[in-house]
Amino acid sequence: MSKIVWILLAVVFWLVFVIVQIPASWGGYMMTRNGALALTGISGTLWHGRASMASVTIDGRDYSLGELDWQLHPMSLLTLRPCADLTTNLERQQVSGTACAGMGNKLTLRDTDISVPASLVQDLPDNVEISGQLSAHIKQLNIEQQNLQALEGNLSWSAARLNNGQRWLNLGAFAAELSATEAGEIYANVFSLDGPIDLKGNVTMPLTGGVIIDVDFTMTDAFSRDVQAEQWLPMVATPLDNGRQKIQMQL
Numbered sequence: 176m177s178k179i180v181w182i183l184l185a186v187v188f189w190l191v192f193v194i195v196q197i198p199a200s201w202g203g204y205m206m207t208r209n210g211a212l213a214l215t216g217i218s219g220t221l222w223h224g225r226a227s228m229a230s231v232t233i234d235g236r237d238y239s240l241g242e243l244d245w246q247l248h249p250m251s252l253l254t255l256r257p258c259a260d261l262t263t264n265l266e267r268q269q270v271s272g273t274a275c276a277g278m279g280n281k282l283t284l285r286d287t288d289i290s291v292p293a294s295l296v297q298d299l300p301d302n303v304e305i306s307g308q309l310s311a312h313i314k315q316l317n318i319e320q321q322n323l324q325a326l327e328g329n330l331s332w333s334a335a336r337l338n339n340g341q342r343w344l345n346l347g348a349f350a351a352e353l354s355a356t357e358a359g360e361i362y363a364n365v366f367s368l369d370g371p372i373d374l375k376g377n378v379t380m381p382l383t384g385g386v387i388i389d390v391d392f393t394m395t396d397a398f399s400r401d402v403q404a405e406q407w408l409p410m411v412a413t414p415l416d417n418g419r420q421k422i423q424m425q426l
Contacts, residue, residue: 222247241265267292284316302340326355371398391421
């Protein structure tokens with residue numbers, strides 16, 4: 176083998192060594208430059224790094240994600256669409272999946288699992304609180320220029336409870352199949368899994384805010400008496416011929 180080949184091999188190995196040792200702070204910079212994600216305590220390398228604490232800003236609110244680990248897919252850099260396997264961990268709050276970023280403010284999530292306390296949900300009516308665990312599996316999510324292009328996944332709310340300002344009510348469990356409308360809205364086909372409320376219908380959530388509800392339901396007699404449904408139900412629901420109640424509203 177000629178001397179030039181040995182020199183070239185030495186240069187290649189040196190470049191690989193340098194690239195592998197690129198500090199994780201470079202990756203942290205790339206992930207935080209849009210201002211939505213904040214990282215502290217960064218360690219490791221660009222390819223496999225860790226932040227001791229991560230937080231994300233959504234609609235002006237900061238949400239803690241806990242410890243963040245990432246592992247970059249090296250070959251994805253060749254397509255100018257870097258992808259990384261991400262995991263975050265905080266008490267009762269975990270995220271695990273693959274995220275890709277592309278030109279034109281493109282963001283893609285694949286095979287992502289999310290589990291958070293329902294108490295993190297904001298913008299509820301006054302004196303209303305909810306608890307339980309929200310779990311989602313996002314098979315595919317595509318966002319471009321802050322517009323929803325595609326969504327496929329599911330969501331569940333287990334050990335669902337609601338505080339109406341006076342006491343906690345046990346609601347059971349609910350689930351939803353998630354998709355995207357042609358207008359770029361989140362569309363949820365919702366249904367109950369167990370509990371005193373038999374519910375089905377759909378909820379539409381534009382990314383610009385607001386909720387459009389179109390569901391029908393029945394309640395067990397015991398639960399209806401417990402929540403004194405006869406006093407408030409006529410104000411929000413319309414009775415159907417099959418004995419169910421229908422709610423159509425926009426919040």
